[in-house]
Amino acid sequence: MEIKDSGFSGSGEDLTLREIEDKSSSLENIKLMIAEKLHSAAEELSQKASSSDLEPTVSSYERELSKWLDRSAEYVQHFDYERMNAKIREHVAEKPGLSLLLAGAAGWIIGALVRRR
Secondary structure, eight states, X not given: OEEEOOSTTOOOOEEXXXXXXXXXXXXXXXXXXXXXXXXXXXXXXXXXXXXXXXXXXXXXXXXXXXXXXHHHXXXXXXXXXHHHHHHHHHHHHHOHXXXXXXXXXXXXXXXXXXXXX
């Protein structure tokens, strides 16, 4: 069974079901790797905050950042990129003018930032 690639590559390649599954599992692996790195950073920061001789204010910031990193890891781990892709496509179909305007503004901002370097 072959399915037409609807990705952003623009190549129009035909993908087999196996290739789609491989692509999906690769994205899942990347997603889990990122979540794991965020979680391990949160653990290290939490340990540092509890065992450091820093001021209480700095220690409390470290704990808050650790919690934030943990929540970010959970978000990344449970993120459904297929659902988000569908929502974005639906929004673009409903409001193409606004979508072009936002894409143009984002491109202009990124271009300005890159030019400064």
